[in-house]
Amino acid sequence: MAAGPAQAAPYLATGEIVTVSMLLGVLSAAVVSTLWTVRLRGRTETTNRDLKAHLADARHTVSRLHALIGDKNRRIVVWDGLSQKPEFLGELPPETGAPAADRDFLAFGRWMTPASAGAIERAIETLRAQAQSFDLIVETARGEVLEAQGRVSGGQAFVRFIALNNLRAEAAELKLERDRLVAALATLQNLLDQIDLPVWQRDAGGKLSWVNAAYAQAVEAADAARAVSEGRELLPTIAREKIRSASTYDTPFRDKVSTVIRGNRGFLDVVDAKSPTGSAGIAIDVSDAEAVREELARTLKSHAETLDHLATPVAIFDGEQRLQFYNQAFQQVWGLETAFLETKPGNGELFDRLRAAGKLPEQLNWRQWKENALSVYRAIDTQTDLWHLPNGQTLRVFATARPQGGATWVFENLTEKVALEARYNTLVQVQDETIDHLAEGVAVFSPDGRIRLSNPAFRALWGITEDEAKPGTHIRAIEQACAASYDKPDGWKRFAHIITSFDDERPSCQGVLELRTGLVLDFAVIPLSNAQTMLTFVNITDSVRVSRALTEKNEALRKADALKNDFVQHVSYELRSPLTNIIGFAELLKTPTMGDLTERQAEYVDHIATSSAVLLTIVNDILDLATVDAGIMELDYSEINLTDLVDDVALQFSDRLQEGRLTLEIVAPDALGTIVADPQRLKQILVKLLSNAANFAPEGSSIRLACRREGTDFVFTVSDAGPGIPQDVLKTVFGRFESHGRHSGAGLGLSIVESFVSLHNGTVTIDSREGEGTDVTCRIPTAAMPAVAAAE
Structure with a gap:
């Protein structure tokens, strides 16, 4: 029994120890936990007190910032990162025109000017995408100025719009105005650099401070900056001194200055304006205008001299209807005094004076007639009228309004023309009556x-x-109508072939026809002038009627020939006067005073002048031949220097040589001496022979003129390298209307040459070889000077 308790005591003691230990551990943990909790709680209270203090400070700061932002003079737009939804703080005054609603504020184009709206939108885009700050001055649609500041902070982009106060607004407006003025000045200088007129700017000391590119080119500088740095002056010193002394703030200098432009002497129309900081000038190159003005003066003088030598009366009145020009023919046809004409009378005054002198046609209503005549100054087209003067003259009057004001009056004397027309009509009537009463058909x-x-x-x-x-009626219809009387092939078909033939030679033919009616007709086909053909038929059924018909026929042919010669002579003289007028007016149209012509109009005027000159030459040739045929041509003998004559002909023929790309080779001794002959006819002989040679000579070849003296005779030969003339053609080369060159003409040249050489008692021969060219040799003997010429 005693052993049991003794053994159990250690066991209990160990269990208690474990329990006590566990309790102690728990108690220790509880104590530690309690201590940590107390300490943590203290720290938390301290932190809370700090946080409350910071929160109070933050709230105070936010309140202060809100109070600051809440100012009605600014508004802030904030973007958090790349968020598209912005935050708006503050507001702008209503007078700026900025919308109060957040959704409308970013629509800058609705309340800002287009330039400002575009600039702020680009700046905000760059701020948010590239974090690039900006400071801008923008203008609202109401004309108010705002300052816009863009910044990035803490991952946020914000733009602050500030309504400026008076001083800052004025400064911003001045900045905008400065920007506009700088842009305008840059634009103006860029514009001045692009124009072709020299422009310069000087400082207060008169030194060049800026020039444009045209100025640099005018002074032959590398560029405008070099021209300014080198001080290259465009105007001479005298001109600059004159500008400095004459120019004022109110009256800029304006004058024409002679100077050197790009190395050449020219004229500049200079305008130089003075300012408080210096002066600026511009120059216009008027060298071409001065040359044109001088040429115009010379042209007007030549024009006046040309008109003064015209046989056609001409008078020019200005925009005030006062006489500015008249030629001698005008003064002679109206018999006006020079002293009166030099007073530059008005057109109406001139009419009144002529009416008082009884020189104008009598009118029932003089005032109405005068107003109609003077209406030309308001007319668009040329007015034409016929004036039958009391002295028996007939004038055709052309009145044309001038483009620059005024009118030109041209008076064409038709007295001789009217008389010739009356005589011609009489002759035609006589011809008709004669032909109608002829017994022959x-x-x-x-x-x-x-x-x-x-x-x-x-x-x-x-x-x-x-x-x-x-x-x-066509000849074929005539043939069908006559077929009942005669239908053999050698009849009307033969006539039709001869009449419509294009042969150069139009020989006459004759024969006998026997009709089915029993009549025997003697016919003749006779070529007339103007490529017309006359058919005559004579009834020779019995000998008596044949004799009578032949007599009448011969008389009719003689009258027809005389009528033809008279007709050609009168018509040729009649053609000369209008041709001369056409040539004169064609030359008048080409003068600058009559107005500018288009390229096509100028070409047509040149064609008119050329064709008229050719036609006048043909008419003169026909008149010369008609005069020779009539036996009334007289030579005007005088002593001629042959060397001068040959030189004059060569100069006159130079244009024809250039036209055919030919050259003229003159072979003659240094001194040909003199000869007594008609100089005009002798020159015509040489020109006709050279023209004939030019017609045959190939392009690029040479025409040879060899001159020599054989005793007292003047002998010259014109040679060409053309194809030559066939032997059968040589027999007819001196015939009239014969033309075999590539430049077809009237065929009168060699005929005139033979006639004029014969009048000089000379000879002309032709030596031509086919394929080798042609030589025409003329021998002109010297004549004795007329007694009258010798006396003179």
């Missing part, structure tokens, strides 16, 4: 085969009516 056909006229005898012989042979 006569019919005249035009080159196209249409009948021009026929007499009753022609219609009676062929048994056709007047309607079947009316003018304009």
